[in-house]
Amino acid sequence: MADYASVQTLHRATTAFSPYIPLPLLPYLxxxxxxxxxxxxxxFSTLPxxxxxxxxxxxxxxxxxxxxxxxxxMFCTAGxxx
Numbered sequence: 001m002a003d004y005a006s007v008q009t010l011h012r013a014t015t016a017f018s019p020y021i022p023l024p025l026l027p028y029l030x031x032x033x034x035x036x037x038x039x040x041x042x043x044f045s046t047l048p049x050x051x052x053x054x055x056x057x058x059x060x061x062x063x064x065x066x067x068x069x070x071x072x073x074m075f076c077t078a079g080x081x082x
Contacts, residue, residue, distance in 0.1 A: 033070030
């Protein structure tokens with residue numbers, strides 16, 4: 001039980017978690033990120049097909065990254081803290 005007691009003391013001594021982004025800002029951040037994702041998805045669908053799809057890969061990767069962060073922000077807005 002000495003290990004549990006030491007962990008419990010350490011837990012009580014640490015500071016509470018505070019997020020880098022304030023919680024009231026999350027809905028706006030989610031809207032901006034998901035809006036940019038949809039805009040880039042539309043732009044991706046109108047790109048001409050190249051022989052080497054570097055531009056397509058860059059646009060798709062950026063849209064995917066923004067969409068991932070946007071979904072996480074939307075989940076946190078809804079109270080599902082992932």
